[in-house]
């Protein structure tokens with residue numbers, strides 16, 4: 001099986017390492033958009049910019065240049081992984097149009113301009129692809145260090161789910177299959193917005209009770225949106241819902257949580273985003289998640305407060321007051 005990972009950021013690099021270790025029978029290549037970065041990785045056998053301190057396996061090949069050049073000999077049993085942020089998904093899918101292989105993306109968000117979920121972007125630009133998403137609670141650094149991790153392979157196509165399991169399941173990685181791609185993608189997008197909120201909550205020292213309340217009520221609003229979009233409610237109790245929400249909201253490796261912590265310290269959004277050196281998708285998807293919820297009549301008060309904060313319409317403590325000032329209601333989702 002040829003596995004081509006497009007995007008040499010933290011997560012693409014970690015999964016390329018994991019796939020290389022998984023089986024000598026798999027040929028794995030990691031494609032960087034920047035030729036200089038690719039050359040540095042080839043020489044140093046590390047990705048110091050995005051995943052410092054981790055050795056790249058000798059069998060992993062590093063490429064760059066137009067991806068179209070690598071598509072000619074692609075077979076149905078091969079796998080392309082799109083490891084760019086959401087902002088790069090549309091163009092990468094366009095480049096992969098017509099490949100016979102399975103395709104899966106790793107990005108977690110709603111497209112900033114259109115509000116579309118990743119599989120909806122694919123339906124627009126490359127509807128003939130056999131495609132899906134690989135999600136779940138998974139910090140790149142831990143996967144690269146071979147720490148135990150469970151992922152979820154989501155696709156309406158059994159062959160795509162199977163290709164993802166074949167490529168990554170084994171050793172320290174477990175890959176569960178799920179055909180509810182809407183639920184998996186809503187979980188992945190909304191948990192980033194909620195992680196900004198919990199980072200803010202912890203940065204303001206509001207306490208453990210407040211954090212538990214945010215996570216639980218965040219899960220309720222994530223589920224409401226997902227069900228309104230056609231997802232199964234039980235998906236939100238799984239790896240891409242509760243699992244990734246708990247990880248990202250409480251784990252200090254999260255870039256989205258860090259944005260909340262930095263905003264609470266008084267940094268501007270621009271200062272917070274720049275200081276990360278990595279993408280924090282919640283910053284770019286919060287507004288579209290909120291707009292999509294509004295268009296469906298779904299109540300998402302935590303997301304609404306995060307959007308007001310990111311837009312500069314509310315200060316951190318005012319956002320807390322708005323949430324605490326809401327009237328009483330029943331707990332049911």
Ligand SMILES: NC(=O)C1=CN([C@@H]2O[C@H](COP(=O)(O)OP(=O)(O)OC[C@H]3O[C@@H](n4cnc5c(N)ncnc54)[C@H](O)[C@@H]3O)[C@@H](O)[C@H]2O)C=CC1
Nearest residue numbers: 008009010011012084085087088106107108139140278279
């Ligand atoms: N880092 C992690 O632990 C995890 C990240 N993800 C998701 O995977 C996606 C990628 O995340 P990371 O690798 O961590 O990001 P990163 O910030 O470490 O790296 C981003 C990579 O994408 C490239 N890139 C940036 N904008 C691009 C564009 N418009 N077109 C093409 N390439 C572009 C950059 O050159 C870089 O190689 C995000 O959507 C993130 O939410 C999902 C699970 C875990």
Ligand SMILES: O=C(CO)COP(=O)(O)O
Nearest residue numbers: 136137138139254255256
């Ligand atoms: O999606 C992730 C873990 O599953 C990574 O979260 P951050 O993008 O917030 O670091």
